[in-house]
Amino acid sequence: MHKRKLAQVSFTTLLFSVVTVAICFVVALLMIPAYQGSQKALSEEIRMLHQHNQRVLGYMLEQQLSNIARMSYEITQKSELRASLLANDLLSVQMLLDDSVQGSSGEKIDLLIVESTAGKQAASTPFALFGLNIDYKELTSRPAMPEQWSSYSTADGLSLLKLKLPVVHPGSGRVLGYLYTCVLVNDNFWILNEIQTISGTDAVAIIHNGLPLARLTDHAQQDISVLKADMQQQPFLKVDGGVLFEYQIPIADHDYSIRTLQPDTSLQMLKQAYIGRLGTTALTVLVVSLLIFYILRSLLRSSLHRIVQYAEQTASMEQEQTYPGNDFKEFSRVGQAISEMARLIKEREHRLNAVIQNATGLIAIKGTDLKYQTVNTRIVEMTGRNDMIGLSDKEVFSESFANFLQSTDRLVLESGQPCQYEMDLAGKDGIHTYLTSKFPLKNEDGVVYALGSIATDITEQRKDQQRLELTSQVFQNTAEGIVIFDEQMNCLLCNKAFTELTGYEQNNAGTIGHQLLKQGEIKRAILARNNWQGEMLQRRKDNSAFPAWLSVSAVQSTPPTHTRRYSLLKSEQQQAGIQYVIVISDISQLREAQERLVHIANYDAITGLPNRSLFFDRFEQSISRAARNGQPLALLYIDINQFKQINDQYGHQEGDQLLKECASRIRDCLEQGDTLSRINADEYLVLIENSGRAHNNAEQIASQIVNQFRTPFLTHLDDDVHISASIGVALYPSDGDETQTLFTHADVALFQAKNSSSHFQFYDGSVNEQAEKRLILERGLKKAIQSDDQLTMHFQPKYTVDGCKMIGTEALVRWIHPDEGFIPPDQFIGIAEESELIIRLGRKVLQMSCRAAKNWLDAGYTVPVAVNLSPRQLLDQHLLADIDQALQESGLPVEYLELEITETVVIEDIDRVISILKQLRNKGIRISVDDFGTGYSSLIYLKRLPVDTVKIDRSFLEDVPGDPDDESLIRAIINMSHSLGLQVISEGVETEAQQRFLQIEGCDELQGYLLSRPLPEKDLLALLQTTEEALPAGNNHSHL
Known part of the structure; x- marks a missing residue:
């Protein structure tokens, strides 16, 4: 019996059969998702087509509306339209609008309306709107932002786009009216035609709020497909006859839906192509896979597996790992290359990360989905968030800021180009300005896969730039000439004022620098304290000279310690240098006015003799010399009798001439070295210094002067005028060793001389009735200050320069003695100033003035009052407390009080006075x-004083108009004060001619008997009630 041999199958064949079946099964399994993927790809193609058309349609409508807006703006700029609106010629406006919509330029405009500021309208002929019920008034009255498109809808379904533009007068900037440009969306052919042309569709429809406004289709079936289809919130839908697209387009301030029906022929072809390629690809993959598997299965499996395994381990491990080797040399080289590449990548990543994290700016990287992939520590510190990776801007920042950031991100992603802008960010230490740069990150194919941004803090650079611009403007526009030199006297910079003052340009200005720094005083000051300032005679380029106030400063230009300058070849340490800054001011007019004022302040305007101030200055010096040399002095106090009667009888001009003649006759009796001064209207002082003529010659000179006055004076009418002189004499040192004592004693002697037959009298201490009277007057004033009924206040109104409006008051104190009656201020003010009573008197006047102003304020009249401060009161340590107490007790607001000081007190202690002011x-x-102008010694100090108003003394106005010198002086004071930003008031206005002169010269305020005499408080209130005029707080002046 034979045994049947079992058929043997090779392992390779079995493996090949198993693999073949497996591959076929896998391919079959992949076909389903591949087919699904093709469908998704097809849908993606349709979606991309929809997005493209969405952007194109939006851009098309935006451009068309922008063109219409530009044409509308050109209409508003037409001069004919402005002229017609100014003339209220609406017919011309309508004709202009009809012409504007004619032709191709206006065929896209359905209606133009012009509405004037008065509400009147003119409109173009609305051919496209015939038969439509549109209320123009309602159309224009709807709120709309100028220069922006807005939508307007009517109850019967009409939808219009409206643009509002202002028509502005080019000269004044005034709005003359508004132009309204309207485009009808309903059945708008050019919009439908543009959409159909761009998208290549068969049918188009515009829908707003579910209602169709316009459509363009070939037949009723398309109409049904477009209007009746349920899009189910999808951007496209497959319907009979094609693909239906729906676009949401923002037009003006509303969103409109645009539906287009496109044939699906191309889509069907694309679908078939996808499916055909899928089958071919699947078959090819199957065959090639089997072949490759069969050939390389045994050759590559082990080696490739080892390399893949190493590559995966290397990618996932933080530490580097050496490739273990391979049976094939090529695979070993690949493994080693992977190992080296991984090492280099990690090193590069570490360096790049160190740069990003340690940079001072804000650095971030986002993916194309706009989510953060990398942020540095500066961003984490600023935002306080360390979880930003994987989040978008909307998840980190506020909505408005996130929208702004993402809009710039999309711009970079869409354009593929970098962009740069500035933005302000609020941090813990305030708002900082950042210069932001955004740029696309592209792969080797040029495709953007991410975007990066770097924001650099430029806050300090912006501030430095603003400060530099401001400094440059100040430098170029300042009135003073400024020039800057280096150590070699090369001109680095000069402003316009410097060139105008000196005639030198920047290229030849070094001449001035060399001249100044060669002068010893300036050079020593620069070396000692790095600056010098003073007055000097400066020469221009044409060799003409002018008085100038110069400031020279040496400035060290030290480089910043935290910076270092390098060239390409070697390091260059920045060297510190010296720069010279010179400031030049032309003080020609100031010096001329000052010299004039100095002369006026020290010399009598009528006789040209030294005035009281200059005389007593010389008197003090003479006493000092006499004390050193042991020599006697004689002081003669001369009073002209009957002068007032003659002055009243013949007038001021004749009186002035008489004073000059008196001075001449007195001077004829003196010798060289004697000083003659006019101190009051009819009073003169003579100082005799010659030691050999103290008593005997003083008597001789006094006798000669008396005899000179025995000869009659001749007037211009050839009338003989008889006057006499009374002389009081005081001797140094027998009658006193101080100027005030000798003056007082000479005054006492003068009083005695008026009753003497010789008309002159030496001081006799045993007969001092005048001193006793003065003492009695001082005691009475002390009681008057303590009482409540002896001192009263009068107020002289102050007016605008035209005299039409009262704007304030000047307060004057009056003393009604219980026995003597009215005592003029000039009799007791001087006594008060020479004693401590002036402080108490000033405090009482301040309190009474504040109470009066508060009473007027309570009555409804805002009349400020100003109180004069005497020299002692101004420097009194309790002044501020006295002012606070007066304001608090009266309840007067501080803005209704003004204080007035005299020139003489300022110059005595300028720094202390400025501090108090x-x-x-x-x-x-x-x-x-x-x-x-009566006593000030330098106008330069006036610039330093914190004052508001300058008052021209009444003595300057006595001979105005008519006296050219006084007119020039007043004019100079007004111009100088205005140039310093000060108000000017003139007192003592008594004639209309004086008022007209001051008004022409630009004086701001007036006061004087021409306008009103001083009035008691109640009388002034009655005057206010008659004028019934509310008075604003302003510049007001007052005197004790």
Whole structure:
């Protein structure tokens, strides 16, 4: 019996058969998802087509509306339209609008309306709107932002796009009216045609709020497919006849739905191509896989598995691992290459991460899904979040900021180009400005796979730039000439004012620098304290000279310690250098006015003799010399009798001539070295210094002067005028060793001389009735200050320069003695100033003035009052407390009080006075300078004083108009004060001619008997009630 041999199957054949069946099974399993994938790919193609058309349609509508807006703007710029609106010629406006919509440029505009500021309208002929019910008034009255498109819908389904543009007058900037441009969306052919042209569709429809506004179809079936289809919130839908697309397009301030029906021929072909390629690919994969498997199965399996395993381990491990080797040299080289590549990648990643994390700017990397992949520590510190990886901007920042960031991200992703912009970010230490650069990250195929951003803080650079621009503007526009030199006297910079002052340009300005720094005084000051300032005669380029105030400063230009400059070849340490800054001011007019004022302040305007101030200055010097040399002096106090009667009888001009003749006759009796001064209207002082003529010659000179006055004076009418002179004599040192004592004693002697037959009298201490009377007057004033009924206040109104409006008051104190009656201020003010009573008197006047102003304010009249401060009161340590107490007790607001100072007190202690005035100004109190021009020694100090007003003394106005010198002086004071930003008031206005002169010269305010005499408080209130005029707080002046 034979045994049947069992057929043997080789392992290779079995393995090949098993693998073949497995591959066929796998291919069959892959066919289903592959087919599904092809369907998804087809859907993706349709979606991408939808997105493309969405962007194109949006861009098309935006461009068309932009073109219409540009044409509308051109209409608003037409001069004919502005002229017609100004002339209210609506017919011309309508004709202009009709012309504007004619032709191809206006065929896309359905309606133009112009509405004037008065509400009148003119519209173009609306050919496209015939038969439609549109209310133009309602159309224009609907709120709309200018220069932006907005939607307008009517109740019967009409939808219009509206653009509002202003028509502006080019000269004044005034809005003359508005132009309304309207586009009808309903059945708008050019919009439908553009959509159909761009998308290549068979049918188009525009839908808003579920209602069809416009459609373009070939037949009713397409109409039904387009309008009736339920899109189920999908961007496209397969319907009979093709694919229906729906686009949401924002037009103006509303979203509109645009539906297009496209034929599906191309899509069917694409679908067949997908399926055909899928089958071919599956068969090819099957055959090739079997072949490769059969050939390489044994050759590659072990080696390839080892390399793959190493590569996977290397990618997942943080530490490097050396490739263990392979049976094949090629596989070993591949493994080694993978090992080296992994090492280099990790090193590069470490370096890049160190740069990103340690950079001072804000660095981030986002994927194409706009989610963060990398952020550095600066961003984490600023946001306070360390979980930003994997989040989008909307999950980290506010909605508005996130939208802004993502809009710039999309711009970079879509364009593939970098962009740069500035933005302000608020941090813990304030708002910082960042320069942000965004750029695409592309692979080797040029495809963007991520985007990076770097934001650099440029806050300080922006501030430096703004400061530099401001400094440049100030430098170029300042009135003073400024020039800057280096150590070699090369001109680095000069402004326009410097060139105008000196005639030198930047290329030849070094001449001035060399001239100045060669002068010893300037050079020593620069070396000692790095600056010098002073007055000098400066020469221009044409060799003409002008008085100038110069400031020269040496400035060290030290480089920043944290920077270092390098060239390409070697390091260059920045060197510190010296720069010279020179500031030049032309003080020609100031110097001329100052010299004039100095002369006026020290010399009598009528006789040309030294005035009281200059005389007593010389008197003090003479006493000092006499004390050193042991020599006697004689002081003669001369009073002209009957002068007032003659002055009243013949007039001021004749009186002035008489004073000059008196001075001449007195001077004829003196010798060289004697000093003659006019101190009052009819009073003269003579100082005799010759030691050999003290008593005897003083008597001789006094006798000669008396005899000179025995000869009659001749007037211009050839009338003989008889006057006499009374002389009081005081001797140094027998009658006193101080100027005031000798003057007082000479005054006492003068009083005695008026009753003497010789008309002159030496001082006799045993007969001092005048001193006793003065003492009695001082005691009475002390009681008057303590009482409540002896001192009263009068107020003289102050007016605008035209005299039409009262704007304030000047307060004057009056003393009604219980026995003597009215005592003029000039009799007791001087006594008060020479004693401590002036402080108490000033305090009482301040309190009474504040109460009066508060009473007027309660009555409804805002009349400020100003109080004069005497020299002692201004420097009194309790002044601020006295002012606060007066304001608090009266309840007067501080803005209704003004304080007035005299020139003489300022110059005595300028720095202390400025400090006190600044404290008063800080309280809100206005300051004015009284009797300006009668005693001030330098106009330069006026720039330093914190004052508001300058008052021209009445003595300057006595011969105005008519006296050219006084007119020039007043004009100079007004111009100078205005140039310093100060108000000017003139006192003592008594004639209309004086008022007209001051008004022409630009004086701001007036006061004087021409306008009103001083009035008691109640009388002034009655005057206010008659005028019934509310008075604003302003510049007002007052005197004790």
